[in-house]
Amino acid sequence: MTTLSSLYIGLMSGTSLDGVDGVLADFADDGAIRTLGAAFVPFGAPLRADLMALQASGVNEIEREALAGNQIAAAYAACVAQLLPAASGPVRAIAAHGQTVRHRPELGFTRQTINAALLAELTGIDVIADFRSRDVAAGGQGAPLVPAYHHAQFGKPGQTRVVVNIGGIGNISVLQAGGAVTGFDTGPGNVLMDGWIARHQGKDYDADGAWAASGRASEALLGVLLAEPYFAITGPKSTGRDLFHMAWLDAMLARSPALPAADVQATLTRLTAVSIARAIHGEAVNIDAVYVCGGGAYNGALMRELAAALGGDVTVESTAALGVAPNRVEALAFAWLAFRFHQRKAGNLPAVTGAKGDRILGALNPA
Template identity: 55%
Template sequence: MSTDALFIGLMSGTSLDGVDGVLARFSPDGTMQVQAHAFNPFPDAFKAELLQLNQSGPDELHRAALAGNGIARHYAQVVQALLAQTGHAPEAVTAIGAHGQTVRHRPLEFDGLPDQPAVGYTLQLNNPSLLAELSGIDVVADFRSRDLAAGGQGAPLVPAFHQGVFGQSQGCVAVLNIGGISNLSVLQPDGHVMGWDCGPGNALMDHWCQTHTGQAFDRNGDWAATGQTSHTLLERLLGESYLSKQPPKSTGRDLFNPAWLQQHLSNLPDLPAQDIQATLTAFTAQACVRDVHAHAPGAQRLIVCGGGAFNGHLMSLLAQGLPGVPVVSSEAHGLPPLQVEAAAFAWLAFKAVRREPASLTSVTGARGARVLGAVYPR
């Protein structure tokens, strides 16, 4: 690529609220400029189906295939919105990076052989061929599998992108993405990058809020702020063994789900619903704060992106846990919180088309850096 090129990035994360998409211009050296952003919310029934597909159930192969078609159609609507905003024809866009909807993530499990390590699997519902057909644009998808095949976690995928956008030569920067699951990138001034999933982000808070208030999420954390943290419950939650594992590591709703929460609520005295919401918010904050203290003690700032950046109560808890470390939205660094992950998948598509490695062994633990993603021609 010797001239500027346009790419679209699409992301539907573990929060399951819908699809964020960006159209970005890349210069040959990889410099990115976002030109447009669009969002397409998932209907309640579709969100409920995706949630159910996170667990085993009847006829799930059939249902997952149809859900993949549905994801592709939602993606195509976002693509059309981006093209309409910018006036570009499909032919002007080099490729779409489409992550798909993760419903299972079990890396390095199950299938080890005496002479071969386990690979496990990661599953993102999608139909990239249908998206290519509907959009008239090449699609790059299935970004995680190649890293798994090389012995890695397959996640998180965004730390290398974070380094390019937020890294600073003057000091260490930590970037915290709070979607359904929270993940942290530690960007050292010498270019070394670490990244891993800290634990739950919004997933448990959203579930509890939806169950007890009928609202999809706790806007600004206002409901949690009315409750009192249960230190007994908080200590139970923080005792989860995943949290004490050393990176590389990744997780998802396979672990942090309503059944996991209910198990920790068992044998406790009844607590007001708002107290449990307050405790879940404190849990998300403390899991992230502990990781910053453990792995980024010299961080000069914590840059927060994802939907959690709009939860003022959660942001205040992060700041309280990190005295002396500015906790700021990614908007302060030129990229609004809901655009960061979609922009990362535009960047991953850019790297895939150029056949350039995009994974980091320091993040996933793979045997080496790999080109990520498979191309589905229009």
């Protein structure tokens, strides 16, 4: 009798469009999830520009998306190559998220670009991709999908923990003491901060929030930003660059007095923190701790703003305190979804996404 491998590779490229985060994970029979290796492959500037352009409709976009999908597959394959030396045996499957270029669940679709068939050819390993579409087909938002994994990895009976993922977009997973899980996309994570510093300083992101810390947040501008109707909608809900983009920010800035650029950055940092804190307070009364993952966990100014917005009696730490580096959590989540695919078990949480029921997520591209 052949023993099936418990090794999976998870690959994630998020709303920040910076590159591919990859992990090699072992899903053991005892339920433990062990990370055996991690890697990051940055997207080159031309691919980043192509992906940014695909966030909105344009000329010949079907061909441009297909070509970008081939490039993404190549970047994913390069990440796999970095991870394979840490494998103690064959990898059963690669979980490939792809790059979200449109997210319109209200219209019945979500689009994560990658040529999964090409990735299977390049690696010689089964590839499971297109994780979000089945949940959308079942009437769900298709996002966030990470709360089910957060519950498996970080949940603790008798404690109410909140896991906050701050990538380009922010989302929360509320892991209730009694076992119930809720969550949704809270709004912008790093997407507006990254766009603003790129415009004014030519940088990809605000390292440690240093530029934001040099400015002074404007409560007047913050009020204008928080008036966005999305923040008042109750979950299930999800969002992305389809709503929160630089044109949206420019429209909001036009409604407010002019500010120094650093003050705008400080205000955008506070917007992310306050919108997350309000979402958490709306979901849970007694919180034992808040754990942050994603790139936002490395932004000191943002972490301080979040702690202040939540109140001084709430512990705010990164997921490193729970044994998982913040930049590995999302890739691990999709490796877990591939593991669930092979178990023929659901990967979504209808209470989170709004789907009509439990669904097995993903589509298989055999090696």
